[in-house]
Amino acid sequence: MTSHDSVLDKDGVRLTVDDAVATVTLTNPAKRNAQSPALWRALTEAGRAMPGSVRVVVLRGEGKSFSAGLDRQAFEPGGFDGEPSFLDMARGPEAELDATIAEYQEAFTWWCRNDIVSIAAVQGHAIGAGFQLALACDLRIVADDVQFAMRETSLGLVPDLTGTHPLVNLVGYARALEICATGRFVGAEEAERTGLANLVVPADQLDAAGLDLAAALLAAPRDAVVETKALLSGAVSRTYEEQRTAERAAQGRRLRDLAGLSD
Numbered sequence: 001m002t003s004h005d006s007v008l009d010k011d012g013v014r015l016t017v018d019d020a021v022a023t024v025t026l027t028n029p030a031k032r033n034a035q036s037p038a039l040w041r042a043l044t045e046a047g048r049a050m051p052g053s054v055r056v057v058v059l060r061g062e063g064k065s066f067s068a069g070l071d072r073q074a075f076e077p078g079g080f081d082g083e084p085s086f087l088d089m090a091r092g093p094e095a096e097l098d099a100t101i102a103e104y105q106e107a108f109t110w111w112c113r114n115d116i117v118s119i120a121a122v123q124g125h126a127i128g129a130g131f132q133l134a135l136a137c138d139l140r141i142v143a144d145d146v147q148f149a150m151r152e153t154s155l156g157l158v159p160d161l162t163g164t165h166p167l168v169n170l171v172g173y174a175r176a177l178e179i180c181a182t183g184r185f186v187g188a189e190e191a192e193r194t195g196l197a198n199l200v201v202p203a204d205q206l207d208a209a210g211l212d213l214a215a216a217l218l219a220a221p222r223d224a225v226v227e228t229k230a231l232l233s234g235a236v237s238r239t240y241e242e243q244r245t246a247e248r249a250a251q252g253r254r255l256r257d258l259a260g261l262s263d
Helices: 037-048 086-090 094-112 129-136 164-171 173-182 188-194 203-217 222-235 240-258
Strands: 005-010 013-018 021-026 056-061 117-122 125-127 139-143 147-149 199-201
Touching: 005 037, 013 037, 021 037, 037 094, 056 129, 056 203, 086 094, 094 129, 117 129, 117 203, 125 129, 129 147, 129 164, 139 188, 139 203, 164 173, 188 199, 199 203, 222 240
Parallel strands: 021 056, 056 117, 117 139, 125 147, 139 199
Antiparallel strands: 005 013, 013 021
């Protein structure tokens, strides 16, 4: 695939590929990249359309805000064109509502696949669904003007787009509860200090910092990074002894591969 080929460009999402690096861009800055079911379906499609040659995916948003969260039109009586409003969906069968939310969540799940490393480059507001989309990625580089917030509780809702699990893993239960229940803003300094952000840079250096990190991630052999990511992502759910066993198995695979003995 040639440099910067466009694989997908629809419903506020653009996917471009430059060899081993893919970039997913939210492309509706006029609405601060507010999210909708159509955008979520496009994000899911972007994950499915990702070429196998891609090793690193950079997620970014055009304009001053990464994503201001859910488009409030979702709660209006008419909803979006061709889409039921969220309140209309709530009046339907419970099983259908659960299936619909599960479909929306698919836009947020593929970023943690072991075969890629995902980087969110976040500037300005990342609120609600925007915060959860940034949390869906493995790593986060943020501009010094970033403002994270989980505002769902202020609407009488809960965060339901897969963000609660990574948030608790990153900052701990007590801080995660406080952030979600109060809906307060988390700025760049706190984000870096608490582990939400890997790096803080000036806003005008955000894109370059994302590409620099992508290049650094490509320096190691792909299989070694894939195995390491699988080890680390599974460590929380394993006991110490189980993790030791997983390390031995992964290292055995790597050594056999290096010796030319792999299947």
